[in-house]
Amino acid sequence: MASIIPPVTKLSSRIIRILGCNPGRMTLQGTNTYVIGTGKRRILIDAGDSDVPQYIQNLKTVVSDENIDLEHIIVTHWHHDHIGGVKDVVKNVSNCNVWKLPRSEQDNSDEPLPDNIQVKYLKPGDEFKTEGATLRIVHTPGHTTDHIILWLEEEKAIFSGDCILGEGTAVFEDLHDYMASLQNILKLNPNILYPGHGPVVSDPMPKIEYYIHHRNNREKQILDVLQREPNRKFTEMDIVKIIYTDTPEDLHLAAAVNVGHHLQKLLKDKKVISTGTKWQWITNPSSSL
CATH class of the missing domain: 1.10.10.10 (Winged helix-like DNA-binding domain superfamily/Winged helix DNA-binding domain)
Known part of the structure; x- marks a missing residue:
């Protein structure tokens, strides 16, 4: 039986998970989004889907209760259930910087973002530092060409997006690239894995090897x-x-x-x-x- 993910969970001193409130066959209980840091200015990883008022309300409550501001949104990949909510967060919660890796030149699909959202583009190896957290960008193509994971130095943890899920297995666009990305994640030897969907993976190495x-x-x-x-x-x-x-x-x-x-x-x-x-x-x- 699948574990129940609450709407908001404090996972550690530096991580708060806010569930995207967009359940479905492909999204499980919904998209996991994460507020990262211990100080006033923090980072949001992914933003759920568009037009989900309950998610925005939950995120606003976290921002208010913690007395924080969101400085950056980092999107793991272009799929609507991760990037769709960016416009609502920027409009209703915080006018913050939006970051993602560019897609490949062969991938001509449009980004599902309105024209007034200015995206800053990431490079593999980029680092984001905020009080209590250091995040490094790792390019992990396969699920999509622009997919990234984020390495959290302080916990030796990975935010895995849709590369590895908390339950079940993932879909992908390119199997060759996906298998190479899984091998790269295995080499990182993380202590814990925070997925884009499903529960936290507290013993990630067997999960990666299983994939x-x-x-x-x-x-x-x-x-x-x-x-x-x-x-x-x-x-x-x-x-x-x-x-x-x-x-x-x-x-x-x-x-x-x-x-x-x-x-x-x-x-x-x-x-x-x-x-x-x-x-x-x-x-x-x-x-x-």
Whole structure:
């Protein structure tokens, strides 16, 4: 049974979690946003979704009760449930600086922010210091091209955004990049992990290792399906229905996207061939569909 996340939780002397009040299949109980620091001027990591009055009220209450100001908002990535609430925070809570990593040149999707919000762009390795906290930006592409995690020096902790969740596993745009990012997080050897969704991960190394093993296991499952019927051409959804037997049907489309990313990686590895819509195991490397 999933643990219940309260609307506001003081997680440590320097971290207050405010739940985004935007529950859903992909957001779990909602987006976790975090107020960081011990002094007057603090940093907000992520801002939830747009037009969620309860979240803004909860954040205003924290700012008032703690007698603080928000100096910066750092967005882990461009998805609406992390960046959408920025405009409401800036308008109703604090007119603070907004930071995020730029997206890749190949990614032409628009940022879901109004024109009057001026975004300052991060670079990997950038540091933010406020009283009681030092945050370092680590680029972790895969979930999105612009995804970052934040390393909190004082706790040897990671704010993992959507790279690693408190419950379940994450979706991604590029599996090759995502696996490299997971390996980089593993090397950081964090003591604790504060995810973008779900509860705090107090023993993160087994969770990170599980994510890596899970993706490797999925790849093996996909190859097994293709190898069992080498003459059959499979769609992503055909494969989902065979290997995602414990996943609710309303999540099968998301699972099919993940399967597609696995198949793209296997295509690069020259282990499968494709017609563009269907996939087949390569029984002979020189063969083609």
